[in-house]
Amino acid sequence: MSIVSLSTGEPTCTLEDLKAIAGANNFAIKPGSTNETAFLLFANAFDATCEAVSSLPEYSEPRLQPQAVEGGERKYYKPDQAENPLNAWAHKTTLRLPNVKGPLSGRTIAVKDNVSVAGLPIGLGCSPKLLKDGKHPTSPIDATVVSRILAAGGTVKGTATCENLSMFALSYTSDSGVVHNAWLPEYATGGSSSGCGALVSIADVEQARKDGKDARGYPLGEGVDLAVGGDQGGSIRLPASYSGIYGLKPTHGLVPYTGIAALNPLIDHTGPMTRTVEDAALLLTVMAGWDGIDPRCSPETPMPSAVPDYLHDLQSWITTKEKAGEWTPQAAAKGLRIGILKEAFEVFGLDPAVSEAVKKAAERFSSLGAEVKEVSIPIHKHAASIWTIAARPMMPHNVNGNPPDLLSYTMPYLQPNPVDQTYFDTLANRNPAAVNVLMNAAHMQHKYGPALARKAHMHVWELRAAYDKAFEDVDVLLTPVNPTVGPRHPSGSVKSEQNPDGVSQRLMDLFEPAIGNTLNTCGFNVTGHPAMSMPVGWGKVKDGEGRLPIGMQVVAKRWNEASLFRAARSWEVGGRWMDS
Template identity: 80%
Template sequence: MSIVSLSTGEPTCTVEDVRAIAGANGFIIPPGGADETAFLLFANAFDATCEEVIKLPEYEDPRLKPVVVEGGARGFHQPDAKENPLNAWAHRTTLQTATAEGPLSGRTIAVKDNVSVGGLPLGLGCSPGLLKDGKHPISPIDAIVVQRLLAAGATIKGTATCENLSMFAVSYTSHSGVVHNAWLPGYATGGSSSGCGALVSIADVEELRRSGKDSRNYSLGEGVDMAVGGDQGGSIRLPAAYSGIYGLMPTHGLIPYTGIAALNPLIDHTGPMTRTVEDAALMLGVMAGYDGIDPRMTPESPMPDKVPKYLEDLQTWVAEREKMGEWTAKSAAKGLRIGILKEGFEIVGLDPAVSNVVKAAAERFRSLGAEVKEVSVSLHKHGAAIWTTAARPMMPNSISGNPPDLLSYAMPHLQPNPIGQAYYDTLVHRNPAAVNILMNAAHMQRKYGPALARKAHMHVWELRAAYDKALEEVDVLITPCNNTVGPKHPAGTAKTAENPEGFSERIMDLFEPAIGNTLNTCSFNVTGHPAMSMPVGWGKVEGSDGRLPIGMQLVGKRWDEASIFRVAKAWEVGGRWQDS
């Protein structure tokens, strides 16, 4: 068949189009000759092929059809400031199945605003002007994790504010404005799952008030028992650390990412954010397991019926120790091997007060009967550089709506506008990191070509092997999670009558509080190791007599979340973190 016969109707490409396409690829086709005529023919044939697909109706995978909920129709509203004083809610709803029976029955959940919930807007923390038609799409699907949570009896109370395009590690870049720390309004709750951190921590703040240890009475609004966060460089663990809750980034490929807006499949993770270790284990057991769609999952990923019973395992382990008389402040951690990662305490910008609190928390394991020793992984100090150069080149694809190389569900209802001046103008004084990612990717391509990213991917394997080797000697590696307590929101980020957009005039005012705060978290996104932040104490804040939580990161072997849960639970026998 000739290429001419592939084209139907009038040609849509001109010679000028062919010349522009060639120029975009950095070469020139000799004008007016046979070569140019041939490529014009090819261009029109290819365009006809494209039009054939464009005319097909969008396909909605029946596996992602929204779960039938009580009452049938799904509604939502955007809460006002009175209902949403921390600005942690993006949209409110109440979704549960008619029976609402299961392991999560009676439990309330919020999901990050990059997770598809059928019938609700998908906000991404960004201006609607960045998206097709200038509005946030109403999702026609339920993400797999949403389906599984509802099937387990959970009640979804809404979507939680996230940082602009999930591209910031503190909580003042969302289009809706700053997200306040529930422990100290005016200070960051971490990002990019910022609203999730604030909403889950509300109950702990209220508990401290009821105990009489906190007499403040500022408004908090309604919180939730649990939340679904997303993590590409620390975006579950950092807000968990800043908010005094538990935030688990599971092994890459354990929980399906299907129906969640991606940044890069290499580093995309979703996971639980909870008030207790037990709830993290419970929620993980519900969310985990192969879904047949997500290319992040591999032959190592368990089928749903083979997912470990994490909560049951933890409870059995505790019960056995209680039976042996070992569940005490002197022996609860007996037999556990704790590795204090030396390089994790040498990162740039680590507050000495944070370092001291985490070291003291790690040393507690010794008094609890564990073996505690310092472990060195020298490549850890290069982990952030490896993460950046390995992951950065593909991020513009996600920003522009291009699908990844491997087959996945690409959410066709979510269509960003083309990258251009409007993108820059919208974000440069709201979230300059999103602009910087484009600049970084272009810089890499222009100066180094693809060779640098290829080299970085090889070093990912080296880094994974280095952590694997260290974890042969210990059950978990310990590092600080947040390098400082939650910073104060920069001037200009709060929306006011004088500054209704909440734009900061100086880009560096936005960047400075975030510098270095992913240095201990992002490397595990590329190596795929599970890591959890757990609260272990308090730190003083600048500009206030208040205090904010400090998180300790526990890193485990790939597919060994059970050890992380055991280590965290044993630590608690030595006393509650709030009382430290």
């Protein structure tokens, strides 16, 4: 038995369909009742509406259409291991606009492999079998940040490897294999913007070799001047810290996320990863500003024409200090109020070596003339829990391909397959965190319902207010970034003759090294405060010979990225991090 569609006259929904639809909502409709007849009619009418939209051609947003590049056709290739020894490149290309001069002229840029670059595949670090038609789609659009980089004269050199579905804090879950740290291969680069961290740090490693400070001769491949990473819980700052570069998660909504694969609009951020403070300021100015599409932007987001010139601001501040005779190792930070966040040094799993290095770096500000004091924000201890519960229920929407609640450009060409046994079998021993997110969301719904997430959202406001209160007395807060010095990649995650796919059979070997990695970073994703990792020293690796960089997180009041740049640049007057 069926009732014909009101618009086409063709049968669509049957009584079996109606029963299944009701069952999905945890109720049943009495067979043979007038309710059954009426709701079957409603279902057919609604299905006709669905078909009307389904039959429409896809709409191409004009603001996201790619501009013609030098050479016309956009070409790319996947580099082999000889060209890509760190596995940091996903795809390589050379894209620049013809006859364009701008602040990024002559600079090379890589973008995380979740950012849309027209003509290039978007890989997400995942197996193609998780996506529609079993292949990575080719993007028809340029993300807003890509368009702005090209318009500023930059050269896009390709996409950088990222962790599987952007859901891991270390660098061994990508479907293409581990991403090696440029300072010490076989050790973590950090995730999920792992390739970005490795590619930007290559030039510093090469310079260290020229200066005789690093005699190891392992191959590195081609790097880039700058990179664009993504950060939902620390995914810019963590790899920046492990790689010895600067990584900035800007104020939420300052840089449009349009054209970038999302996890949750509440926590999605994109930002610069660079070797210098000045380059971070420059790239932020190019990328920032309202684009009229991204719902993460707010009335506080500046129009592109009103975006601060962060580099000019920094240089003007330095010039003023130079004229006052203050740009010295005794006075460069004079006038800055620095807060050392007490609870950030009490998080689970913090390596004493990391704690000591960051505290020593923080205390340098005193010798540079800043006012330095310890700041206590007790709720910081709960920041990671609040982030988890507030954000977790919506993160499966990304995996399932569902759009967010607010209007956005949803990248319709990027369609995940439904979550099923294939999803579990593909990821359980490659990236267990991605499976765990789904399990967590189901657990919350089953045991607590939506009330727990609502409560967490209320506490986000409390957490934001607590940080805001602290910024009444200090300009920046300082914390560790990663809790440990970069760990060695788990043996089961490295591809070999015995393990050609690089898939670990010991799940906890993958999961354990990442536990606690985001305890000091993820809270600022839900509160929206700008936070930057800056390199401040070295730490010895635990299970081998060598050392790796240690980063310090600098956090400022929302929309006050200028204070991050000033604090970081003044710290450098006391000595470069690599010389420590």
